[in-house]
Amino acid sequence: MYDDGYDHAAVERRWQEAWDDASAYRTPDDVEDPTYVLGMYPYPSGQLHMGHVRNYTITDAYARYRRMCGDDVLHPMGWDAFGLPAENAAKERDTSPRDWTFDCIETMKRQMESMGFGYDWEREITTCTPEYYKWNQWLFLRFLREGLAERRDAEVNWCPECETVLADEQVEGDDERCWRCETPVERRELEQWFLSITEYADELVDAIDGLEGWPDSVRQMQRNWIGRQTGTRLEFDVSGAGEEYGGVEAFTTRVDTIFGATFFALAPDHPITEDLTETDESVQAFLEHEADPEGDEPNGVETDLTATNPVTGEELPVFVADFVLSDVGTGALMGVPGHDTRDHVFAEKMGIDVRPVIAPAPDGGEAEPPDVSEEAYTEDGVLVNSGEYSGLESAEARERLTEDVDVADYHTQYRLRDWGISRQRYWGTPIPIVHCEACGAVPVPEGELPVELPEFINTTGNPLDAAEEWKQTACPDCGADAERETDTMDTFVDSSWYFLRYVSPDLGDAPFDLGRANDWMPVDQYVGGIEHAVMHLLYSRFVTKTLADHEGLEHREPFENLLAQGMVQLDGEKMSKSKGNVVSPQAIVSEYGADTARLFMMQAAQPERDFDWSEQGVQSAYRFLSRLKELVGAYAGGGIETTAETDSIAEYVEDETGAAVVVATEEYDGLVFNTAVREAQSLVSTLRQYREYAAVHEETFERALSVSIRLLAPVTPHVCEELWETLGEDGFVVDADWPDSDADRETAEKRRRLVENTREDVRQIVDVAGIDDPERIDIVVTPEWKHEALNVAIDSDAPNVIGALMQRDEIKRHGEAAAAYGQNLQESREALQRTLDPDTELDALESAAWLIEREFDADVRVLAAEDAPDDVREKAEPSRPAIDIVE
Ligand code: ANZ
Ligand code: ZN
Numbered sequence: 001m002y003d004d005g006y007d008h009a010a011v012e013r014r015w016q017e018a019w020d021d022a023s024a025y026r027t028p029d030d031v032e033d034p035t036y037v038l039g040m041y042p043y044p045s046g047q048l049h050m051g052h053v054r055n056y057t058i059t060d061a062y063a064r065y066r067r068m069c070g071d072d073v074l075h076p077m078g079w080d081a082f083g084l085p086a087e088n089a090a091k092e093r094d095t096s097p098r099d100w101t102f103d104c105i106e107t108m109k110r111q112m113e114s115m116g117f118g119y120d121w122e123r124e125i126t127t128c129t130p131e132y133y134k135w136n137q138w139l140f141l142r143f144l145r146e147g148l149a150e151r152r153d154a155e156v157n158w159c160p161e162c163e164t165v166l167a168d169e170q171v172e173g174d175d176e177r178c179w180r181c182e183t184p185v186e187r188r189e190l191e192q193w194f195l196s197i198t199e200y201a202d203e204l205v206d207a208i209d210g211l212e213g214w215p216d217s218v219r220q221m222q223r224n225w226i227g228r229q230t231g232t233r234l235e236f237d238v239s240g241a242g243e244e245y246g247g248v249e250a251f252t253t254r255v256d257t258i259f260g261a262t263f264f265a266l267a268p269d270h271p272i273t274e275d276l277t278e279t280d281e282s283v284q285a286f287l288e289h290e291a292d293p294e295g296d297e298p299n300g301v302e303t304d305l306t307a308t309n310p311v312t313g314e315e316l317p318v319f320v321a322d323f324v325l326s327d328v329g330t331g332a333l334m335g336v337p338g339h340d341t342r343d344h345v346f347a348e349k350m351g352i353d354v355r356p357v358i359a360p361a362p363d364g365g366e367a368e369p370p371d372v373s374e375e376a377y378t379e380d381g382v383l384v385n386s387g388e389y390s391g392l393e394s395a396e397a398r399e400r401l402t403e404d405v406d407v408a409d410y411h412t413q414y415r416l417r418d419w420g421i422s423r424q425r426y427w428g429t430p431i432p433i434v435h436c437e438a439c440g441a442v443p444v445p446e447g448e449l450p451v452e453l454p455e456f457i458n459t460t461g462n463p464l465d466a467a468e469e470w471k472q473t474a475c476p477d478c479g480a481d482a483e484r485e486t487d488t489m490d491t492f493v494d495s496s497w498y499f500l501r502y503v504s505p506d507l508g509d510a511p512f513d514l515g516r517a518n519d520w521m522p523v524d525q526y527v528g529g530i531e532h533a534v535m536h537l538l539y540s541r542f543v544t545k546t547l548a549d550h551e552g553l554e555h556r557e558p559f560e561n562l563l564a565q566g567m568v569q570l571d572g573e574k575m576s577k578s579k580g581n582v583v584s585p586q587a588i589v590s591e592y593g594a595d596t597a598r599l600f601m602m603q604a605a606q607p608e609r610d611f612d613w614s615e616q617g618v619q620s621a622y623r624f625l626s627r628l629k630e631l632v633g634a635y636a637g638g639g640i641e642t643t644a645e646t647d648s649i650a651e652y653v654e655d656e657t658g659a660a661v662v663v664a665t666e667e668y669d670g671l672v673f674n675t676a677v678r679e680a681q682s683l684v685s686t687l688r689q690y691r692e693y694a695a696v697h698e699e700t701f702e703r704a705l706s707v708s709i710r711l712l713a714p715v716t717p718h719v720c721e722e723l724w725e726t727l728g729e730d731g732f733v734v735d736a737d738w739p740d741s742d743a744d745r746e747t748a749e750k751r752r753r754l755v756e757n758t759r760e761d762v763r764q765i766v767d768v769a770g771i772d773d774p775e776r777i778d779i780v781v782t783p784e785w786k787h788e789a790l791n792v793a794i795d796s797d798a799p800n801v802i803g804a805l806m807q808r809d810e811i812k813r814h815g816e817a818a819a820a821y822g823q824n825l826q827e828s829r830e831a832l833q834r835t836l837d838p839d840t841e842l843d844a845l846e847s848a849a850w851l852i853e854r855e856f857d858a859d860v861r862v863l864a865a866e867d868a869p870d871d872v873r874e875k876a877e878p879s880r881p882a883i884d885i886v887e
Contacts, residue, residue: 005626008593012718016116024734025118027074029504033519034072037063038499040528040536041078041125045085046104048111050568050575050613051529053585057598057715058565058607058671059527060117064714065668068738074520075118076502078125079105082133082491087427087463088180096456097427101128111586115594116717118734123505127494132501133429134450135511136493139543140193140432141443146550148196151441154420158188163461165190165424192422193431193487197542201226201414203556204541213561215608218533225534227415229253232398233330234408236264238272238318240305241279245272247407248307251329255408256397257336259386260357262347264307264316265300267324267331268293276303276320283320291322298323298346309334310407312387321346329413337376344376358394359384367391419539421490426456426463428488436475436482445476451484462486495536496543499523499558518554525671526559527607533564563671566610568601575613583613595716596622602673602715603681625719628684628712631691632705632723640691642698649690650697652847655751656686657704658743664711665738666745673715680711693854702727707739750836751844754879758845759852761883766856771887774858778884779849781842782876783865785811786821787835790878793825794832801826817874835879838865845881858885 019025027034039059042052056077063075079101086097086104093100105126112119125132143149157166157176161183170179177184197204205226208219232255235247250264266273268291276283286301300321307316316334323342324333337347337354347354358381359367367382380394389397402408422431430451432444444451454470457463464471464486475482497511503520504513528536540558547553567574570581588597600621605611634640660679667676687704690696706727713720713733724733762777789811796804802822805811811818825832836844842864849860865873868882875882 005592005622006629006719008595008625008719009590011722012114012116012594015718015721016113018721019118019732019734022732024732025075025120026122027072027076027120029516031072031074034074035063035066035525036074036520036523037066037525038076038502038523038527040526040532041080041495041498042108043080043083043085044101044104044108046107048108048115048585050583050585051565053115053597054568054601054607055527055529055565056112056115056117057601058563058673059525060115061598061602061673061714062525062527062668062671064118064717064734065738067734068710068713068736070737074123074502075120076123076125076505077112077117077119077121078123078498078502079127080491080495080498081105081126081128082428082488082494084425084427087425090427090456091458094458098128098456101427114589115585115598118717123502125498125501125505127491127498128427130450130452131506131508133494135497135501136429136489137432137444137449137451138446138511139493139497140489141446141449142550143195143546144443146546148199148546150194150196150418151191152194153189154192154194155187156190156192158186158190159183160186161460165422190422192420193433194418194420195542197419197539198414198416200542200545201228201416203545204416204538207541207557211557211562214559215562215564218530218537218562218564221533222538225416225538228412229414230410230412231255232402232408233411234310234402234405236307236310236316236332236334238264238305238307240303240318241276243275243305245305248272248332249330250332250334251411251413252334254336254339254394254398255401256380256383256389256392256394257339257357258309258311258334258401259383259389260336260338260355261309261314261316261334262337262353262355263319263335263343263350265319265321265324265333265335265346266303267326268320268322269326270320270324270331272305273320276305280304286320291320293322293325295322298342298349300346300350302350310405311401317352319346319350327417328415338372339376339378341376341378344372355385357383357385361393419490419492419542421493422487423490424462424486425488426453428491429493430464431485431487431489433485434473434475434482435485436478436480438480439475439477439482441485442475442477442482448476464488492535492539496539497547499526499540500547500553514552518552521553521555522558522560525561525563527563527565530564537562563607565607566605568613569610570613572612588618592618592622593625593718595625595719599625599677599712599716603677604674606672606674624681624684625716627688628708629719629723631684631688632709632726634691635701635705636726636728640701641695642701643695644698646697646700648847649694649850650700652850653686653690653697653700653704655743655748655844655847656683657700657707658741659745659748659752660711661707661739661741662743662745662748665740668714677712677715680708683711684708689851689854693850709733710736710739747836747840750879751840754836754841754844755848755851757879758848758881758883759855761880762852762856762885765883765885769885771885774856774885774887776859776861776886777852777856778868778872778882778886779845779852779860779862780868780872780876780882780884781838781845781862781864782878782881783873784838785814785818786876787838787878789818789821789825790832790835793822793829794834801829821877838878841879841881 037059039056063073067073081101086101089100090097157171159178161181171185172179205228231253233251238245238248282301290299300319303318305318307318335343337343338356356369356372359369360381367384369384370377383389383392383397432451434442436442454467457466459466471484500512500517503516544558545556548556575582600618660683664676664679709720709723720733789805793801798804805822845862849862853860872882872884
């Protein structure tokens with residue numbers, strides 16, 4: 001344990017038990033509309049890592065804050081318990097994925113409890129239980145019924161050694177080897193199940209505009225992933241080498257550039273390309289040796305074909321090119337090197353014509369074609385060299401051309417593909433389908449769900465394929481012998497609706513209680529890693545929309561506010577097992593306690609930012625908590641001298657307490673925990689100085705302690721619970737009322753800045769003048785007229801400030817001094833800001849005088865301008881008092 005600390009282990013155990021005994025974090029079913037705070041549930045790997053701890057401390061602190069503000073709060077936790085790692089671990093250790101997973105869950109749950117996360121454990125869900133995955137199967141059947149699930153051929157990565165399909169992430173290296181056995185991966189066509197997310201593509205993009213509580217970066221990633229493009233599809237007649245291919249479709253977003261098309265290009269697996277490989281050796285050679293679709297450089301080969309531009313009738317050379325993607329658009333494009341960057345590079349390399357047909361909009365006069373010899377001009381503009389369309393603006397030309405040309409039509413295309421959910425693995429939800437020779441793929445009737453997983457068989461390939469007895473069944477339609485589908489579902493299916501299950505985790509006859517889900521959804525604050533910015537969040541949005549369309553859910557978006565937390569790093573690098581730079585949360589908890597770990601994490605940075613783990617940071621958090629504990633203990637034990645008399649110091653502490661409350665509240669609302677915590681910490685530091693300086697005003701001091709404890713309680717709940725008790729307060733601090741204050745943040749911050757700047761000025765003068773032992777420090781507040789002059793300068797729009805000032809007698813009568821100050825104001829006019837009025841300045845400085853007195857060990861007098869000698873008063877300005885130091 002850290003020297004002169006406190007017995008954190010005892011404190012934390014004690015309060016965890018007390019909360020548990022009181023079911024402090026239970027959310028009863030009958031609350032109306034709780035604030036729903038959710039952290040992305042973890043995969044039970046067996047080890048809670050720093051990323052988890054950060055994620056869950058953020059949600060926990062926010063949930064606790066909302067509770068103290070008086071909200072009912074729903075803050076549940078569960079387990080994303082299916083997945084390949086369990087299957088691999090089970091194979092290696094010769095156990096079952098189920099046993100391994102439940103062991104991991106047990107350890108991780110204990111680790112979470114030791115962190116003091118306030119979850120309603122009675123709502124815990126575990127996706128690998130039949131009680132949960134039954135509803136994945138139900139969901140699948142509903143999709144099927146609505147025509148949103150479909151079985152079709154798809155290409156997959158196949159490892160012939162492991163006899164399994166691999167996800168893209170599991171194929172490694174340029175030579176594409178299996179991540180497990182390093183066998184080169186093959187492509188195979190397999191029948192797979194797909195969910196029709198593309199049917200919702202438009203809504204999924206359009207509704208992003210309404211997700212105002214999401215980070216812009218995530219919204220943009222979703223837009224890019226869906227990749228909606230509106231443009232034109234048009235046909236080019238292709239022929240040559242003795243073949244007539246007829247109209248071949250190309251997709252373009254820039255049909256306005258069609259007069260600049262100088263070539264036509266086909267994807268390497270376009271049907272025409274495949275046809276050419278039979279006869280054209282150079283195409284064959286290109287595909288075998290040169291084509292590199294992943295490379296940066298566009299490669300291609302010319303064919304013997306030509307394509308006819310449907311607008312100009314011009315014959316264009318046809319290339320096979322590797323930058324034309326087969327699954328984008330139609331797998332064919334018109335090349336416009338003058339206006340498309342990639343086409344330009346390709347044209348230079350292949351010696352193709354480059355022609356400008358779009359000019360920057362002219363400032364009156366004729367449009368001048370841009371020079372496109374070195375670089376494409378990619379902006380919209382005015383058409384040139386484009387026959388009867390010359391002179392039109394790009395947007396209008398696109399419409400006219402699409403309408404005029406017979407073989408052209410508007411077309412919207414998407415990057416988004418349907419969601420392939422089939423996995424040839426054991427540890428997932430069995431897809432509830434039976435394959436019958438006569439009837440085909442027959443859904444298992446809802447009443448027969450769940451289709452439970454059989455015992456695990458340790459074998460290569462898919463264990464479900466080897467589970468003969470389980471596989472053999474009767475066709476639900478005709479009763480004939482049939483086989484079960486042996487594919488299981490992508491685990492992203494499990495997480496696409498789990499947030500609904502927490503609402504009624506034990507419900508037996510439906511996936512969620514509809515009425516309650518309608519009342520409790522959406523999740524008010526969702527928190528998780530940026531790695532889920534696309535898939536998990538997109539699938540959840542999709543499933544929510546289908547439930548709204550077909551199952552009566554009254555919400556179309558699941559997550560109202562989203563926070564994507566930053567990474568915890570070590571020496572600037574992401575902590576990861578493979579790099580061996582992992583700091584274990586468990587070790588920190590046992591050495592310093594959960595509160596210290598939580599406090600360090602929350603004060604280190606704003607939650608969205610990455611930050612570096614620092615042992616010093618941890619120790620300083622620990623020292624802070626130890627000092628706080630000592631302070632409250634000393635006060636409660638009568639070890640601090642108190643008085644019933646109030647004075648200017650007490651006033652200062654009162655003001656600071658009020659300021660801390662307003663600032664921290666605002667920052668907690670915005671989840672800016674580091675700033676919120678800093679407020680509480682500096683209040684505690686003020687209290688420690690107060691106690692050393694004078695007998696403390698009892699009421700003020702006690703209120704300030706009580707406020708500090710409550711402001712810290714969301715982040716360091718155990719020690720705050722202990723101190724709340726020490727202070728003699730009733731009940732749990734987690735149930736206490738959030739403090740309030742009628743302080744105004746802006747004024748409070750101006751007061752603080754005034755005091756801080758004044759202290760800094762005194763330091764400077766002492767330093768520059770070489771004063772060893774100041775005896776008296778006079779601080780003189782600005783005279784009223786300068787304050788007025790400043791306001792006139794801010795309000796006036798006269799070009800000359802001095803003129804405006806001299807219209808006021810009150811100012812004018814100060815003669816030369818007024819002119820000189822007016823000159824200053826004129827010079828810094830852009831930067832002028834309103835300040836506190838002289839009375840408030842006087843008040844702020846008077847109540848902070850003790851801090852200056854303490855720092856310099858000198859008498860401090862704060863004087864109004866009229867009480868000061870002329871030569872000192874002259875120097876004072878608004879927010880910049882004059883300072884006179886006597887040695
Ligand atoms: C002619 C053109 C002229 C295009 C121009 C662009 C600019 P972006 O550019 O990202 O919005 N395209 C069409 N099918 C393609 C495929 N299968 N593989 C690769 N590229 C393809 O995407 C739209 C553009 O991508 C389309 O518009 C097309 O090039 C190209 F000055 O057509 B464009
Ligand atoms: Zn049948």
